[in-house]
Amino acid sequence: MHEMSVTESMLGVVLRHAESNKATSVTRINIVLGEFSTVMPESVQFYFDIIGKDTIAEGAELNFRRTKLASRCKDCGKEFEVVEYDFTCTKCKGENTEIISGREFQVESIEID
Amino acid sequence: MEIEVLEGVFDANEIIAKENRTLLDGRGAFMVNLMASPGAGKTSFIMRTLEGISGEIKPAVIEGDIAGKVDSERIAEIGVAAIQINTGGSCHLEARQVNTALNHLDLDGVQLVIIENVGNLVCPAEFKLGEDLKVMILSVAEGHDKPLKYPLMFSESDVLIVNKIDLIPHTDFDMAFLEDTVRKMNPSVEIFKISCRTGVGVDAWIDWLKNRVKAS
Numbered sequence: 336m337h338e339m340s341v342t343e344s345m346l347g348v349v350l351r352h353a354e355s356n357k358a359t360s361v362t363r364i365n366i367v368l369g370e371f372s373t374v375m376p377e378s379v380q381f382y383f384d385i386i387g388k389d390t391i392a393e394g395a396e397l398n399f400r401r402t403k404l405a406s407r408c409k410d411c412g413k414e415f416e417v418v419e420y421d422f423t424c425t426k427c428k429g430e431n432t433e434i435i436s437g438r439e440f441q442v443e444s445i446e447i448d
Numbered sequence: 449m450e451i452e453v454l455e456g457v458f459d460a461n462e463i464i465a466k467e468n469r470t471l472l473d474g475r476g477a478f479m480v481n482l483m484a485s486p487g488a489g490k491t492s493f494i495m496r497t498l499e500g501i502s503g504e505i506k507p508a509v510i511e512g513d514i515a516g517k518v519d520s521e522r523i524a525e526i527g528v529a530a531i532q533i534n535t536g537g538s539c540h541l542e543a544r545q546v547n548t549a550l551n552h553l554d555l556d557g558v559q560l561v562i563i564e565n566v567g568n569l570v571c572p573a574e575f576k577l578g579e580d581l582k583v584m585i586l587s588v589a590e591g592h593d594k595p596l597k598y599p600l601m602f603s604e605s606d607v608l609i610v611n612k613i614d615l616i617p618h619t620d621f622d623m624a625f626l627e628d629t630v631r632k633m634n635p636s637v638e639i640f641k642i643s644c645r646t647g648v649g650v651d652a653w654i655d656w657l658k659n660r661v662k663a664s
Binding site: 337340341344345347348349352353356358371372373374419420421422423430431432439440441442443444445446447448 | 449450451452453454455456457458460461538539540542570571573574595596599600603629631632633634635636
């Protein structure tokens, strides 16, 4: 259910950029997907195969680049990979941290003809 | 030929969420996005909250459900403006649906809008609606291990309501484990332990919410 609607949004982004570049077909879609996203690549592929039909993106290869969950400590500046959802700073043990990667669901680029 | 896109799939939703925020800011209204799994006690919690703020803060409620209008009717019965969004199978609310609801609600004098999101511990956490506060409920019967299974929801929420604490003596629920796990994920989270059935703990939440709404 969820992936159906996000795949539609993703296809919308792809088609808009493809059309503005006067593409006749989209051959590959390069996607950045954080490991902390709730979106599953297999489901996106499944829905894309259905809703991409009869569009210029039909049959395009979906390439997912996964990013690890990482945070930055706002107190000491340390950037660290978050293991087992423990966001405590690995250096100063501070709790004032922000996510810097792992939440993305972004169309990074498309390859078109 | 490769074309750089660099566009987030949720960007379009976030633009509308910001519009919702602007609309409410213009009216001085505060918005809460309430999320939980089905049966955690979202509607009972809203009823308790409405009772607690009655006479002090004017509320309106947006009810998101896959089908039916049981919840909005229950709220309208007590004289609070309520609107139902039926998502028709979709597992979460999106900013556009909330925008439509806000435009259909009589917001005159309203200081607090409560959105009851679709019962689900996964997808609602991904979609910003323009809320000031994300509140989630975990009920005791669901178990203390849920943060490790649904981490995004627990790390995104500003407030965690632990509901149905009157059931604790009948279960193996480990409150210390829950609090420890959630605080590692989300150090600034506010935790309230309540029972909507008995009313225990509800006052602390109501006082905190009133202060937040009045300070906004």
